[in-house]
Amino acid sequence: MGSENNILRVNNLQTSFFIDGGHEIKAVDGVTFDVPEGKTLGIVGESGSGKSITALSILKLIDSPGKIKGGEINLKGENLVDKTEKAMRKIRGNTISMIFQEPMTSLNPTYTVGQQIRESYKIHQGLGKRESTEKVIEMLKLVGIPSPEKRINQYPFELSGGMRQRVMIAMALACNPELLIADEPTTALDVTIQAQILELIKELQDELGMSVIMITHDLGVVAETCDFVAVMYCGKVVEYAEVKTLFKNPRHPYTVGLLKSLPRSDIDQLELIPIKGTVPSPDNMPEGCSFAPRCPFATELCHDHLPDLLEIGDGEQIRCWIYTDDWDGDPEVKVYEP
Amino acid sequence: MSLHAESTAVPREKVESPRVKSIKDFFRRFTKNKPAVIGFFVILFLVFLAITVSSFSRFDIIITPHDPSTVNLVDRFQGPSSEYWFGTDHMGRDIFSRIVHGMILTLGIGFVSVIMGGIIGVPLGIIAGFYGGKIDAIIMRFVDVLLAFPGILLALAIVSILGGSLINVTIAVAIYSVPGFARIVRGSTLATKKLEYIDAIRALGATDTRIIFLHVLPNVLSPIIVNATLYIATAILTAAGLSFLGLGAQPPAPEWGAMLNDGRNHLRDAGHIAFFPGLAILVVVLAFNIFGDGLRDALDPKMKN
Incomplete structure (x- = not known):
């Protein structure tokens, strides 16, 4: 991709789990994407497609028994894969922060909200209770929690789901990270609170100038919040594009299927159009393209050989035989009619 | 931002320190359980009595005018009376004095052995649960070996090796309580480790030591406290059992298990010799059990409010 100011470049990341005496399950298998500075990258995919494992990697x-087997995770020119645990601890929470899916369980029930946000300051800046209290209150204000002086002494069980997610965000942003990874931050919340939290993340992003990786299975969230999108299927990125391009002109049959399956308001529609078939189980991956068994255009080539991630157009990447010179199916294949 | 529609605050007049509040909460829940409160006061009273009698001879003479080990063959096999509240045994020793003086032995063995067992068992369990893998396998197999022996048999074996004495009984009971601690703590650690807030705190860059001490330990503390309390009861029973078999306290020490054994030969004609030490053991063990149960209920975070 052309842009030189990527805060994070993930290149051919491979993470596997070794179970039952060495049996390998490839959870993330060759994931490649860039996160441009100050922008939001959405990672979409269904459950088990490797989104969260990518984030944790x-x-x-x-x-x-999981292990990062290969690839590069390039943070501002430094490869994190080679870093020691000690060096990683300095990066976690400081340069890269993460917020999790379940605000109900992501806070320690035995500590107050204030004590937990204080952890960030204690770990990275060695601040004591007195020095950090003011910062904690400021942080709570920043994430839109009313009367923070009172909240600081409350336990997580005294807060609602939306409030807890705000506290999580405050914890993650306490040390001004340059990259925030949000792993389905709104999945456990109801729709109105979802919108508030997404808005909050956007506002804070503008204010603090950080980059965001938004992991979600909700294309609506992607459309609203992201600048770039990586679509994942079975541990691989099948399509990477700017968000507008992806929605206007999706290229990979999986992306097309996903968009087709969304309910539309502009036409009369009696039934939704599903993607037929099911995701192959991770210990029984097809040899070729992992989407081939469900793909309406799949040929023998697709079933037998895995396509590479190809760069097409302006910064777009796609993993599909249709867009290669080797394509042996219908050359007229038009995958999407707007 | 017009985002504050989700306000949840329970209106509160003044902001209380969270520590104070949680302790108050705990007391409120605990005091609701009347039997547990009674158990607690029984334990408190017995501990107080044991310490008073063994440390202050002036009070000792008031509470127990008869010396616990003075043999008085003229007054042997006396039933309970105003002179000898619990009667006398086959050597004419005052049973009440012996029970009161035996209290410090019994409670001492209970507390010391459980604390020793906890000091060894809790770290083993946390390390096994937190790190998993080979470390877990090695520690837990060792614990399984200990657990494979029936408790009293294990204690018996240890005492036979070390020789019969109160200190050795304490050590034996301590070793015997290690597997229980290790397993319970390992289980709670496994459950806690999988919770998202541990991931969240790791994602903030916390070290393992910090996670273990500040985030895992407080969450496994309630099962530790509850089980320590319940284990004291078991430890007292085991120690009494060993003394009953003649492996623990040596005569003339007024250990309850040993006294029970003394009374065994006279059950038919002078049942009170065995009855009162047995009753004492029953009361103490029951008090610890009921208190432990109450603690467990009060410390259970699911029962908040």
Whole structure:
């Protein structure tokens, strides 16, 4: 991709889990994407497509039996894959922060909100209770929590889901990270609160100038918040494009299928159009393109050989045989009619 | 931002320190459980009595005018009376004095052995649960070996090796309580480790030591406290059992298990010799059990409010 100011470049990341005496399950298999500075990258995909494992891999929080097998995670020119655990700890929460899916369980029930936000300051800036209290209150104000002086002494169980997610965001942003990874930050919240939290993340992004990786399975969230999108399927990025391009002119049959399956308000529609078939199980991956068994255009080539991630057009990437010279199916294949 | 529609605050007049509040909450929940409160006061009273009698001879003479180990063959096999509240045994020793003086032995063995067991068992359990893998396998197999022996048999074996004495009984009971601690703590650690807030705090860059001490330990503390309390009861029973078998306290120490054994030969004609030490064991063990149950309920975060 042309842009030189990428804060993060992930290149051919491979994360596998080794279970039952060495049996390998490839959760993330060759993921490549860039996160431009100050922009938001959306990672979409269904459950089990490797979104969250990608996020945890970036922070190197993969627990045994999982392992980052190869690839590069390039943060401002430094490859995180080679970093020691000690060096990673300095990066976590400081340069890269993460917020999690479940605000109900992502806060420690035995500590007050204030104590938990204070952790960030204690870990990275060595601040004591007195020095950090003011900062904690400021942080709570920033994430839109009313009367922070009172909230600071409350326990997580005294707060609603939306409030807790705000506290999570405050914890993550306490040390001014340059990159925020939000792993389905709104999945557990109801729709109105979802909109508020997304808006809050956007506002804070503008204010603090950070980049965001937004992991979600909700294309609506992507359309609203992201600048770039990486579509994941079975541990691989199948399409990477600017958000407008992706919605206007999706190229990969999987992306097309996803967009087609959304309910539309502009035409009369009796039924939704699903993508037929199911996701192959990770220990029984097809040899060729992992989407081939469900793809309406798949040929023998697709079933037998895995396509590479190709760069087409302006910064777009796609993993599909249709867009290569080797394509042996219908040359007229037009995958999307707007 | 017009984002504050979700305000949840319970209106509160003044902001209380969270520590004070949680302690108050705990007391409120605990005092609702009347039997547990009674158990607590029984324990408190017995501990107070044991310490008073063994440390202040002036009070000792008031509470127990008869010396617990003075043999008085003229007054042997006396039933309970105003002179000898619980009667006398086959050597004419005052049973009440012996029970009161035996209290410090019994409670001492209970507390010391459980604390020793906890000091060894809790770190083993946390390390096994937190790190998993080979470390877990090694620690837990060791614990399984200990657990494979029936408790009293294990204690018996240890005492036979070390020789019969009160200190050795304490050590034996401590070793015997290690597996329980390790397993319970490991289980709670496993459950806690999987929670998202541990991931969240790791994602903030916390070290393992920090996570273990500040975020895992407080969350496994309630099962530790509850089980320590319940284990004291078991420890007292085991120690009494060993003394009953003659492996613990040596005569003339007024250990309750040993006293029970003394009374065994005279059950038919002088049942009170065995009855009162047995009753004492029953009361103490029951008090610890009920208190432990109450603690468990009060410390359970699911029962908040």
